[in-house]
Amino acid sequence: MIRCFVSLFFCALTISSLAAQDVTWLAEVNTPPKELSTSGQAGRPAMVGLEAWQQERSRLRDQWKTFLGAYSFPELPLQMETIKQERLEHCTRRLVRYQAEPGRMVRAYLLIPHDPADAKLPAIVAFHGTSTGTFDKLVGLDAEPARHMGLRLAEHGFLVICPENYLWEQNNYKASTTAALKNHPGSKGMAVMLADGMRAVDVLLSLDAVDPQRIGTYGHSLGAKEALYLAAMDDRICAAVASEGGIEIGFSNWDAVWYLGSDVKQEGFPRKHAELVSLIAGRPFLILGGETGRGCADGERSWPALHVGQEVWRAYYPEPVQLGLLNHGQGHALPWDAGEKVIDWLDAYVADRTSE
Structure with missing residues (x-):
């Protein structure tokens, strides 16, 4: 267990220095409002020594896993099969099916670039939003x-892998x-x-x-919720972007039976x-918010939760702090320019990341 804590600490401690170059607009998204008070913030871990923080980090993760009833099947054979595929201009789009747990199969699209420049490719788990077409x-598509x-x-x-959310496996979400x-x-x-x-x-x-x-994650709305949890609970994710998921529990329908x-x-x-x-602190994490409008889940109100992570980063990990909020102010949407910033972020902190 001690060896595990040391490994986690070394990974988190060095990760901010592994980016070849930060995004040029980092200061625009990692600077909290001046009026933000850090006193008495709910959810802020106590500032303790480095080794003690790693133990606290492990304890927090275990508490969340217990609450969720979290489970995984890493040793289960994937039994992956290709359903169909087509060659596009820049990539092959392949629909696959694999075993997610005993007796349950999940569909996903794999998007595989043609003629890669690197022998090994950076990869993204991309989660879809709420749509009748799921990942289309x-x-x-x-x-x-x-x-x-x-x-x-x-x-x-x-x-890129785009798994289909389980909510469409039956007639309705419940x-x-x-x-x-x-x-x-x-x-x-x-x-x-x-x-x-x-x-x-x-x-x-x-x-x-x-x-x-070099594996990152991205998601919008429903998918942002998945990206948040995956980044927090799986250290194989080196950077993440969550667009309009509602970073705090009161910001969205987290109380729905299909969530929490x-x-x-x-x-x-x-x-x-x-x-x-x-739990993500030490690995780059960007929130996209739309501020106002129907269904809007993130915006300036997201800063207190995000700032908790920034405090942890500054206490234990090297500068610069790669946790931030991009508030595009265009509601529960993903404007094209905001998507370009998502790509910039993942280019810098996943694709251009130097392996240990």
């Missing part, structure tokens, strides 16, 4: 080109949650999403073309998503 928009982020990332040289949790009594819907996200990383690591030191359930609304509920941000 993400991989370029539906309208709204700005939301084709999986395809856009593949065009920039990333090998039925899908009931079915998915049948073999996991006591688990939350978010535990399924986390397990599926970790399984997507397993798929990437099974591919010879993927660099295991009604426990989060009970008086005295002890967990805060600021703790998840603190």
Whole structure:
């Protein structure tokens, strides 16, 4: 266990220095509002010694895993098969199916760049938003080109996996949650999403073309929630972007049964998503917010939770702090220019990252 803590600390301590070059606009997103007070912030870990923080970090993660009823099946054979594929201009778009857990298969698209410049490719787990077409928009099979982020990332040289969320496995979200949790009594819907996200990383690591030191994650809305949890709970993720997911529990419908359930609304509920941000600290994490409008989940109100992670970063990890908020102010959307910033971020902190 001590060896595990030392390994985690070394990885987190060195990771900020592994980027070849920071994004040029880092100061625009990592500078909190002047009026932000750090006193009495819920979810802020106590500032302790380095070794003690690693133990605290492990304890926080275990508490979240216990609450979620988290599970994973890393040794389970993938049994991956190709359903169909097509060659596009910059990549091959391959629909696959693999075993996520015993008896349950998940579909995903793999976007594999043509003629890669590197022997090993950087990779992204890209999560889709709430849509009847599930991952179609993400991989370029539906309208709204700005939301084709999986395809856009593949065009920039990333090998991308876009898993399909479990919520569409049955007729409605509640039925899908009931079915998915049948073999996991006591688990939350978010535990399924986390397990599926970790399984997507397993798929990437099974591919010879993927660099295991350069795996990031991205998601919008529903997908942002998955990206947040995957980055917080899986150290194989070296950088993340969460667009309009609602960083704190009160910002979105986190109480839905397919996410965390009604426990989060009970008086005295002890967990805060600021703790998840603190678990990510040491690895680059960008929140995209739209500020106002129907369904808008993030914006300036996201700063207190994000600032908790910044405090942890500054206490234990080298500068600069690569945790920030890009507030585009255009509601619950992903404007094209904001998507370009997402690509910049993942280029800098995943693709251009130097392996240990």
